[in-house]
Amino acid sequence: MLFNSYVFILLFLPVTLCGLFLLGKTENKRLSTDKPGKVWLILASACFYGFLNIYYALFLAGSALINFGLQRVMEMQTGKARRRGILALGVTVNLAALFYLKYWRFSSVLTVGISFITFQQISYLADCYKENGLRHDFLDYAVYISFFPKVTSGPITQFREFLQQLSGKNIFRPKFENLSGGLYLFAMGLAKKVILADTLAKLVNIGFSNIAGLHTGSALLVMLSYSLQLYYDFSGYSDMALGVALMMNIHLPVNFDSPYKARSVSDFWNRWHISLTRFFTKYLYIPLGGSRKGMGRTCVNILIVFILSGIWHGAGLTFLVWGLLHGLAMVAERLTGRRTEKIPVLGRGLTFLFVNVAWVIFRADSLSDAGLFFSRILVPGTGAVETALAEAVNNLVEIRILCRLGLQGLSDSFPFLMLLIVILIMLLIAVIPKNTQERLKSFSYSAGQTAATVALLFWSIISLSGISVFLYSNF
Amino acid sequence: MKEKKWFIRTILWLLLCMAVFAGVTVVVDPYFHFHAPLAGISYRLYEERYINDGISRHFDYDAIITGTSMTQNFKTSEFNELFDCNAVKLPYSGAGYREISESLQRAFRHHDGIKAVLWGLDGTNLIQRPDFQNYEEYPSYLYDDNPFNDVSYVWNKEIMYHGVMNNLAMTLQGTAPTTFDEYSAWERTTGREAVESSYARRDSAAPDSGLTEEEKRVVEENVRQNVCPVIEQHPDTRFYLFFTPYSVCYWDMCYQNGRISAQIEAEKLAADLLLQYDNVELYCFYDDPDLIFDLDNYKDFLHYSAKVNSWILQWIQQGDHRLTKENCEEHTEKEKELYLTEEYDAFFEE
Numbered sequence: 009m010l011f012n013s014y015v016f017i018l019l020f021l022p023v024t025l026c027g028l029f030l031l032g033k034t035e036n037k038r039l040s041t042d043k044p045g046k047v048w049l050i051l052a053s054a055c056f057y058g059f060l061n062i063y064y065a066l067f068l069a070g071s072a073l074i075n076f077g078l079q080r081v082m083e084m085q086t087g088k089a090r091r092r093g094i095l096a097l098g099v100t101v102n103l104a105a106l107f108y109l110k111y112w113r114f115s116s117v118l119t120v121g122i123s124f125i126t127f128q129q130i131s132y133l134a135d136c137y138k139e140n141g142l143r144h145d146f147l148d149y150a151v152y153i154s155f156f157p158k159v160t161s162g163p164i165t166q167f168r169e170f171l172q173q174l175s176g177k178n179i180f181r182p183k184f185e186n187l188s189g190g191l192y193l194f195a196m197g198l199a200k201k202v203i204l205a206d207t208l209a210k211l212v213n214i215g216f217s218n219i220a221g222l223h224t225g226s227a228l229l230v231m232l233s234y235s236l237q238l239y240y241d242f243s244g245y246s247d248m249a250l251g252v253a254l255m256m257n258i259h260l261p262v263n264f265d266s267p268y269k270a271r272s273v274s275d276f277w278n279r280w281h282i283s284l285t286r287f288f289t290k291y292l293y294i295p296l297g298g299s300r301k302g303m304g305r306t307c308v309n310i311l312i313v314f315i316l317s318g319i320w321h322g323a324g325l326t327f328l329v330w331g332l333l334h335g336l337a338m339v340a341e342r343l344t345g346r347r348t349e350k351i352p353v354l355g356r357g358l359t360f361l362f363v364n365v366a367w368v369i370f371r372a373d374s375l376s377d378a379g380l381f382f383s384r385i386l387v388p389g390t391g392a393v394e395t396a397l398a399e400a401v402n403n404l405v406e407i408r409i410l411c412r413l414g415l416q417g418l419s420d421s422f423p424f425l426m427l428l429i430v431i432l433i434m435l436l437i438a439v440i441p442k443n444t445q446e447r448l449k450s451f452s453y454s455a456g457q458t459a460a461t462v463a464l465l466f467w468s469i470i471s472l473s474g475i476s477v478f479l480y481s482n483f
Numbered sequence: 484m485k486e487k488k489w490f491i492r493t494i495l496w497l498l499l500c501m502a503v504f505a506g507v508t509v510v511v512d513p514y515f516h517f518h519a520p521l522a523g524i525s526y527r528l529y530e531e532r533y534i535n536d537g538i539s540r541h542f543d544y545d546a547i548i549t550g551t552s553m554t555q556n557f558k559t560s561e562f563n564e565l566f567d568c569n570a571v572k573l574p575y576s577g578a579g580y581r582e583i584s585e586s587l588q589r590a591f592r593h594h595d596g597i598k599a600v601l602w603g604l605d606g607t608n609l610i611q612r613p614d615f616q617n618y619e620e621y622p623s624y625l626y627d628d629n630p631f632n633d634v635s636y637v638w639n640k641e642i643m644y645h646g647v648m649n650n651l652a653m654t655l656q657g658t659a660p661t662t663f664d665e666y667s668a669w670e671r672t673t674g675r676e677a678v679e680s681s682y683a684r685r686d687s688a689a690p691d692s693g694l695t696e697e698e699k700r701v702v703e704e705n706v707r708q709n710v711c712p713v714i715e716q717h718p719d720t721r722f723y724l725f726f727t728p729y730s731v732c733y734w735d736m737c738y739q740n741g742r743i744s745a746q747i748e749a750e751k752l753a754a755d756l757l758l759q760y761d762n763v764e765l766y767c768f769y770d771d772p773d774l775i776f777d778l779d780n781y782k783d784f785l786h787y788s789a790k791v792n793s794w795i796l797q798w799i800q801q802g803d804h805r806l807t808k809e810n811c812e813e814h815t816e817k818e819k820e821l822y823l824t825e826e827y828d829a830f831f832e833e
Contacts, residue, residue, distance in 0.1 A: 014634040014635065018634065183486075184487040184489075184490050185486045187486075191493060405640050405645075408644065409644070453486060453489040457489070458493045461497075462493060462497045462500060465497055466500045470504060470640040470643065472635070473635040474640070474641040475530060475533065475641040476620035476621075
């Protein structure tokens with residue numbers, strides 16, 4: 009199930025919340041157990057995940073049983089070497105499953121969310137290894153690993169942090185403070201995904217399916233559109249995940265912090281997919297020695313992390329090169345002492361440019377496609393692709409309404425005007441105003457916030473489906 | 484307390500907005516998904532794949548004109564006069580046989596008293612596996628009887644804008660509703676220049692060959708699964724079927740691909756299957772060189788102009804170019820002679 013679907017918004021979410029709160033409210037005070045609520049959450053997660061494909065739910069159940077079993081065996085061992093051995097076995101088993109399903113047979117069985125699940129299984133085993141006696145039962149663990157707001161796309165949640173939240177009392181009582189904040193976050197995330205990212209996706213798809221037809225202007229616009237699409241798509245998803253979890257009184261880790269305001273590539277990775285950076289730092293970079301073993305070793309460690317990060321993002325050479333580029337940029341910054349950060353405007357500009365270029369490689373089907381894309385930046389002119397991009401924007405219902413309200417003449421005289429304005433607005437939203445987390449902190453229960461929340465939710469819901477234009481080759 | 488108030492107020496406002504929006508869509512119902520057109524509202528007929536199902540379920544009619552873009556220019560007014568009917572037009576641009584077949588079956592299920600069906604059978608889709616579908620993002624929520632997925636219809640800004648708002652604007656401006664004569668009809672430049680710019684000739688032609696055994700099976704399955712059941716299950720309905728008459732350029736393409744015999748054999752196979760029904764009249768106009776070889780009748784290598792649609796109605800009403808069990812063999816031979824012996828290179832070098 010997707011967050012941005014009618015079934016999730018109109019049925020699944022309301023039913024899940026009502027059921028959870030009903031179980032949370034009726035819990036016996038003397039027994040003080042949250043078990044019914046936890047069971048309900050696991051069932052809901054199984055529906056959410058199984059709705060995509062029943063085999064996904066079966067895979068998750070199998071993976072959960074194996075990892076929980078390994079953890080229990082590890083817990084019973086007293087010798088450190090044996091515990092370490094079991095941890096190594098567990099990590100290997102999880103990574104082997106990931107490689108088998110994602111890279112070796114990636115064209116036939118691609119299990120959605122497997123990259124995220126694998127990392128969270130590793131976090132589970134590693135946290136339990138580190139702190140023997142991290143007391144939990146199977147229910148706690150099963151809620152953690154299957155928790156539907158994060159199961160398909162993160163944020164990558166560390167077991168220790170999640171478990172702490174499950175151990176409080178009356179955790180599933182409705183708290184209107186959380187319900188309100190969560191709804192606000194969900195509205196922002198949904199709008200980012202449905203209104204911003206999906207609109208940009210149309211432009212990006214036109215551009216990347218006609219790379220050879222791009223020219224300077226369109227290539228730059230498509231590159232920029234993709235960077236923005238990726239940001240709104242992923243951060244929108246994360247906002248929704250955090251919002252939904254918050255409604256259930258669970259705090260998931262923040263995943264984005266205005267990444268395109270970053271002043272260096274290192275800064276970027278502290279703002280983009282933060283939970284992934286934290287995971288790699290805690291479970292890979294630091295165990296490798298981090299920055300404690302001299303500059304040479306530090307640089308090697310950084311490169312290892314980013315190459316693996318590239319592979320984690322996808323099967324193919326493009327992802328590897330993308331990861332390597334980011335690793336090299338990080339190393340260069342490390343060697344020069346992050347000089348760009350000292351001049352904010354220059355730092356932000358250079359970082360944004362670098363990230364944009366790297367995203368082209370990330371998106372392209374092959375390195376030669378990426379090369380072709382970059383070469384088209386040097387070819388001035390306009391053609392069919394530019395017309396298609398302008399039309400895609402001019403045909404948006406919102407733009408058509410604006411045209412009917414009096415902008416038609418302007419749009420006719422300057423056919424690319426709306427395209428440029430739309431992309432400019434989307435860029436400004438990413439780099440100027442406060443981000444969703446900052447807004448949540450200053451949340452004040454005002455009428456204005458009601459209006460904003462209702463407007464964003466309503467606008468997004470009526471944008472979930474459209475009219476497909478049926479193009480017939482002859483007509 | 485303010486937290487609780489804020490949350491409840493926000494949810495109530497959202498529900499109110501959604502209720503009003505859905506209410507307007509359901510009342511105006513631009514695709515006739517819930518009810519027939521309301522008196523007093525000017526409806527625009529457009530977007531075939533969104534609107535045809537509603538027309539077939541909720542309009543008042545006793546005859547159907549259906550097919551691909553080859554049937555878009557039929558005028559129901561002419562049809563009604565010639566055949567004494569009250570027809571609706573349900574064209575599906577670029578459709579395979581299955582899509583049209585399913586549309587007809589749904590019309591029969593939801594509507595009684597259908598006296599006649601005029602159905603254009605495209606030769607291009609004849610040698611085609613029976614489950615061929617041209618489109619992926621089909622609005623299937625309009626075509627099933629599941630009320631839950633109607634959410635995609637009632638909370639849809641594009642339908643609100645292009646459907647509801649457009650109809651209301653037409654009504655306010657006093658624009659008349661679209662008639663079935665106008666629905667999906669088009670007018671384009673016809674003639675040799677327009678047609679020849681729509682396809683490219685090759686220098687050489689492949690040797691002509693008939694249908695393979697596999698292709699014969701495909702044609703038979705296609706017709707047996709998609710055409711025969713509709714006819715068989717509705718013996719009281721008269722089916723006027725015709726092979727859509729493409730231009731000589733189409734035959735030239737077959738010539739270049741070595742597929743003239745194959746195309747004619749496929750038609751013959753289909754005809755043999757269809758002529759076994761008493762409630763079928765089958766027509767084929769390829770024996771008329773005045774039609775096929777005159778590029779003034781066409782806008783591209785396939786599409787004939789509206790005047791040809793009018794001729795087709797007259798021919799069918801008079802029984803001209805009708806295939807029967809008796810003349811079918813002879814017609815096939817005539818067609819082969821006409822198209823296999825034509826000097827295409829000379830025709831296009833003129």
